[in-house]
Amino acid sequence: xxxxxxxxxxQVADLHKIPAGAYNIRANGKxxxxxxxxxxxxxxxxxxxxxxxxxxxxxxxxxxxxxVILSESGYQEMVYNDFYIxxxxxxxxxxxxxxxxxxxxxxxxxxxxxxxxxxxxRVRYVEKHYGEGxxxxxxIMNPMTVVYxxxxxxxxxxxxxxxxxxxxxRITKGELKAGASLEVHEKIMTHxxxxxxxxxxxxxxxxxxxxxxxxxxxxRGSSKQEFFSKINGNAACAGHSECDAIIMDNSCxxxxxxxxxxxxxxxxxxxxAIGKIAGEQLIKLMTLxxxxxxxxxQIINGFLK
Amino acid sequence: xxxxxxxxxxxxEGQESREIxxxxxxxxxxxxxxxTGPNGGGKSTLAKLIAGILKPSEGQILLDGVDITGMDxxxxxxxxxxxxxxxxxxxxxxxxxxxxxLAAGRTMMVSEICDVLSEVGLCAKEYIDREINGSLSGGExxxxxxxxxxxxxxxxxxxxxxxxxxxxxxxxxxxxVFEKMxxxxxxxxxxxxxxxxxxxxADKIVLVTDxxxxxxGSKEEVMPKLWLTEAACRTLMEKAE
Numbered sequence: 001x002x003x004x005x006x007x008x009x010x011q012v013a014d015l016h017k018i019p020a021g022a023y024n025i026r027a028n029g030k031x032x033x034x035x036x037x038x039x040x041x042x043x044x045x046x047x048x049x050x051x052x053x054x055x056x057x058x059x060x061x062x063x064x065x066x067x068v069i070l071s072e073s074g075y076q077e078m079v080y081n082d083f084y085i086x087x088x089x090x091x092x093x094x095x096x097x098x099x100x101x102x103x104x105x106x107x108x109x110x111x112x113x114x115x116x117x118x119x120x121x122r123v124r125y126v127e128k129h130y131g132e133g134x135x136x137x138x139x140i141m142n143p144m145t146v147v148y149x150x151x152x153x154x155x156x157x158x159x160x161x162x163x164x165x166x167x168x169x170r171i172t173k174g175e176l177k178a179g180a181s182l183e184v185h186e187k188i189m190t191h192x193x194x195x196x197x198x199x200x201x202x203x204x205x206x207x208x209x210x211x212x213x214x215x216x217x218x219x220r221g222s223s224k225q226e227f228f229s230k231i232n233g234n235a236a237c238a239g240h241s242e243c244d245a246i247i248m249d250n251s252c253x254x255x256x257x258x259x260x261x262x263x264x265x266x267x268x269x270x271x272x273a274i275g276k277i278a279g280e281q282l283i284k285l286m287t288l289x290x291x292x293x294x295x296x297x298q299i300i301n302g303f304l305k
Numbered sequence: 306x307x308x309x310x311x312x313x314x315x316x317x318e319g320q321e322s323r324e325i326x327x328x329x330x331x332x333x334x335x336x337x338x339x340x341t342g343p344n345g346g347g348k349s350t351l352a353k354l355i356a357g358i359l360k361p362s363e364g365q366i367l368l369d370g371v372d373i374t375g376m377d378x379x380x381x382x383x384x385x386x387x388x389x390x391x392x393x394x395x396x397x398x399x400x401x402x403x404x405x406x407l408a409a410g411r412t413m414m415v416s417e418i419c420d421v422l423s424e425v426g427l428c429a430k431e432y433i434d435r436e437i438n439g440s441l442s443g444g445e446x447x448x449x450x451x452x453x454x455x456x457x458x459x460x461x462x463x464x465x466x467x468x469x470x471x472x473x474x475x476x477x478x479x480x481x482v483f484e485k486m487x488x489x490x491x492x493x494x495x496x497x498x499x500x501x502x503x504x505x506x507a508d509k510i511v512l513v514t515d516x517x518x519x520x521x522g523s524k525e526e527v528m529p530k531l532w533l534t535e536a537a538c539r540t541l542m543e544k545a546e
């Protein structure tokens with residue numbers, strides 16, 4: 001693995017060296033490393049690109065790293081990764097994709113991650129998307145995440161895209177059975193002429209299941225962001241979504257929440273706020289000795305922390 | 306030493322301009338100075354002019370002999386002016402620890418932040434990682450605002466109505482914070498207040514009414530004049546009715 005690939009791994013998965021536990025590293029469409037454990041198996045798909053990650057019931061405190069890196073300009077791929085998480089598991093899954101494009105062609109990674117979360121299992125899923133490169137080629141990523149939570153299962157997803165992705169269409173879907181819960185924290189920053197579209201659709205099907213979708217974003221330059229969320233309450237359940245955006249320069253942000261209650265005891269809430277950095281926030285930090293630019297940076301860093 | 310020379314501040318209201326402050330001349334060289342006077346008299350405007358948040362229409366502001374009139378907020382902060390807002394600002398994502406460290410201008414150890422927070426009566430363990438947002442009460446936000454000023458430890462600290470927006474019980478303990486600060490802080494504390502207990506500990510009281518300085522002196526000298534101001538009379542008349 002060369003230095004560029006190592007740097008990408010560091011950016012998307014905080015990996016400085018080979019991780020402990022199970023992992024699968026995919027570099028320019030090929031397997032660059034894999035490790036399985038007694039409880040976590042990783043198997044390549046035979047009919048299409050991608051892997052199956054199978055976690056035995058009752059696996060606790062184990063982690064799986066499955067980073068993807070693209071460093072050949074113009075490389076394009078479509079990958080399917082399926083996660084089978086057994087009952088009563090408590091695991092962390094770290095995914096992420098990094099693109100380094102120093103050419104003129106478009107590099108593109110489309111990935112569909114499907115999670116089958118067994119009864120009473122708890123999953124923390126972290127994904128980070130990052131692009132870099134000094135060429136004119138575009139970096140495109142279209143991640144799709146589909147979550148099926150069995151009874152009392154819990155999945156917590158942290159998804160981050162801070163830099164370097166020219167175009168993205170991020171889709172997250174969830175179906176929850178009784179007592180299950182889904183928590184999503186999304187952080188996005190766009191700049192230049194980038195475009196980011198993010199779409200959530202959650203079906204709350206079982207009694208006392210819940211979903212909490214929180215998106216924080218900063219749009220700079222002439223970038224464009226669109227946020228769509230649909231929460232369907234089909235049982236006695238609780239759904240909450242929140243879209244909070246800081247708009248800067250000549251950028252454009254759309255927030256389009258949709259709530260549908262199909263049950264009398266479905267409690268659904270949406271909060272959306274779009275606005276520039278408040279003048280008084282800048283003034284407060286300037287009275288502490290920061291310049292206007294430093295104050296702006298601190299406010300953005302805090303907001304996307 | 307802070308010196309205001311012939312400071313005026315005008316605002317445009319439609320076609321007309323209105324003078325909020327009129328030719329103010331003031332020298333502040335005491336340790337603990339209170340500015341008081343009726344609402345709408347120009348006290349907060351005066352504080353904002355000193356901090357650089359507003360620019361005077363005319364006049365000069367000098368800090369230790371240096372003309373700071375043309376300096377922006379950041380430059381004045383670096384010259385040694387701190388300003389505690391009347392209504393603390395909320396920040397999504399920034400924590401108490403973040404703001405105290407920014408105020409101090411360096412990364413602070415947890416124990417140092419604990420010291421600063423305990424000075425204003427907050428238990429660091431409970432607050433250090435809290436976000437500066439609406440989940441904190443008015444009294445808590447005020448204390449954090451004050452803690453930022455003490456973390457800076459500058460030669461001039463301005464507090465704009467620390468009692469505003471907090472309940473009586475919080476205020477009683479806040480008074481003790483200022484009494485302690487009076488003992489411990491070097492430099493000048495300039496505090497805008499209506500509260501008698503604050504005025505009691507001031508070395509000097511400045512009475513601002515209708516955009517002018519009506520009196521400067523000890524409490525005994527200034528307070529009788531406050532009751533004679535038109536605005537005070539009006540308030541008393543309204544209460545009587």
